[in-house]
Amino acid sequence: MLSQYNLGINRNLIVPILLSFGLIVGLTGYVIIERNYVHRLTIAAGAKEGESYLFSQAMAQVIAKYNPKIKIQVLETKGSEENIKLLEDNKVQLATAQADIPALPSARILSNLFPDMYQLVVRNNSGIKDVSDLKGKRIGLPPEGSGQYKSFLFLAEHYRLKKTDFFAFAVSEQQTDAAFRNNQVDAVFRVRPPGNKSILELVQNRGGQLVAIDQAAAMKLKQSTLDAGFIPKGAYQGAPPIPATNQPTVAVQRILLANKNVNPTIIREITTTLYERRQDLATLMPEASYMTPPNVLAGTVLPIHPGAEDYYNREKPSFLQENADWLGLFLSMGLLVGSWAWQLKSRIEKGRKNQGDTYNQEIILLMKEIERCKNFQNIEQIRQKLFEKFEKVVNALDHDQITPESFQSFTFTWEAAIAALRDRQSIMIAQSTVTPKPIQPKP
Numbered sequence: 001m002l003s004q005y006n007l008g009i010n011r012n013l014i015v016p017i018l019l020s021f022g023l024i025v026g027l028t029g030y031v032i033i034e035r036n037y038v039h040r041l042t043i044a045a046g047a048k049e050g051e052s053y054l055f056s057q058a059m060a061q062v063i064a065k066y067n068p069k070i071k072i073q074v075l076e077t078k079g080s081e082e083n084i085k086l087l088e089d090n091k092v093q094l095a096t097a098q099a100d101i102p103a104l105p106s107a108r109i110l111s112n113l114f115p116d117m118y119q120l121v122v123r124n125n126s127g128i129k130d131v132s133d134l135k136g137k138r139i140g141l142p143p144e145g146s147g148q149y150k151s152f153l154f155l156a157e158h159y160r161l162k163k164t165d166f167f168a169f170a171v172s173e174q175q176t177d178a179a180f181r182n183n184q185v186d187a188v189f190r191v192r193p194p195g196n197k198s199i200l201e202l203v204q205n206r207g208g209q210l211v212a213i214d215q216a217a218a219m220k221l222k223q224s225t226l227d228a229g230f231i232p233k234g235a236y237q238g239a240p241p242i243p244a245t246n247q248p249t250v251a252v253q254r255i256l257l258a259n260k261n262v263n264p265t266i267i268r269e270i271t272t273t274l275y276e277r278r279q280d281l282a283t284l285m286p287e288a289s290y291m292t293p294p295n296v297l298a299g300t301v302l303p304i305h306p307g308a309e310d311y312y313n314r315e316k317p318s319f320l321q322e323n324a325d326w327l328g329l330f331l332s333m334g335l336l337v338g339s340w341a342w343q344l345k346s347r348i349e350k351g352r353k354n355q356g357d358t359y360n361q362e363i364i365l366l367m368k369e370i371e372r373c374k375n376f377q378n379i380e381q382i383r384q385k386l387f388e389k390f391e392k393v394v395n396a397l398d399h400d401q402i403t404p405e406s407f408q409s410f411t412f413t414w415e416a417a418i419a420a421l422r423d424r425q426s427i428m429i430a431q432s433t434v435t436p437k438p439i440q441p442k443p
Helices: 001-034 049-064 080-088 147-158 173-181 197-205 216-220 263-278 276-282 286-292 306-311 326-373 376-398 405-430
Strands: 039-044 070-075 094-096 108-121 138-141 167-170 187-193 210-211 227-232 247-259
Touching: 039 049, 039 080, 049 070, 049 094, 049 108, 049 247, 049 276, 049 286, 070 263, 080 094, 080 108, 080 147, 080 247, 094 108, 094 147, 094 167, 094 376, 108 197, 108 227, 108 263, 108 286, 108 306, 138 147, 138 173, 147 187, 147 216, 167 173, 173 187, 173 197, 187 197, 197 210, 197 263, 216 227, 263 276, 263 306, 326 376, 326 405, 376 405
Parallel strands: 039 070, 039 094, 138 167, 138 187
Antiparallel strands: 094 247, 108 187, 108 210, 108 247, 227 247
């Protein structure tokens, strides 16, 4: 019988044991998978010859070195506009773009990468001295749909040039360079960092010269992401310097974007690597030295990705740290006020207790009168006094003049007095009913 009972208990434990074992195995497996899981992301990076693509390659290499669990594949595209569209459709998780190209709702900014410059290269014999001189000229442009193409249309519109006022050749960078060499175009427009290799070839060896664009401040009124910038003297050649002076132009940030749905932890890891391994990155891509956090006050209109924001705020003082002085003052005042309140409450409580003790003393005096009571008239007077006292104390309790504890103590004393009064009354009744024995005469 006992063995059957023990067997029944073991059977009842089988299911909980199996469930517990399964839970342990599942959690262990999850931890192992999570620790060894490789997060694979794709970045839309523009044309292969562009700085954005080169930067993306360098970033992927550095991140793979310091964060082996994050692998980034670099995807060649036509430019910013396509990058943003791919990001919105969640076909890529990261993208580079010009800050002056409108982003779509899913885009979140991670970092400013480096400043791009509007650069207009013209042939020496073209007669072009200003943007407005492009009317009737042949212009080599980046492919349609690229951010650079849209930037030129914005520039042309500012100078009141329509598409019909010039002949546009919107082809790849290599094709544009070939057209410039073969005298098939009069000018080439690019949005590139100073020192760009393709532009260097045009101005050093192909008879090209840079034209200033000096209305950046006015253009910023229409597009807040633009800034006044300049191509440094000697950026393309030191002697003689090209350009000969710091040449004014329009500057726009090249930015790194992420889809808003990408895990913030992964984005924080990427942002951390970009800034804390900047030296490694700059060795592969010198433009990395220009990286800066997004600055909403300086014109960044895109929301910052939560993962990147978490990194940027890592050293920001907490609310308690930032307001420690005020909080300390308020805490001190609060403690002082609390101390005063506590003392006041203690005094009130002491007064209520003292009042309760006074009522008890009055009852004790009545109890002494009961002991000395000799007639029923005094008994009745004391009874009335006791009930008057009781009514008075109940009213005092209702008006918070005594504490509940004092009332309980008073009730105990009052009941004792009532009991003593009854006993005294009983004794007096007994004494009044005793008949004295007659005195017997002596024999």
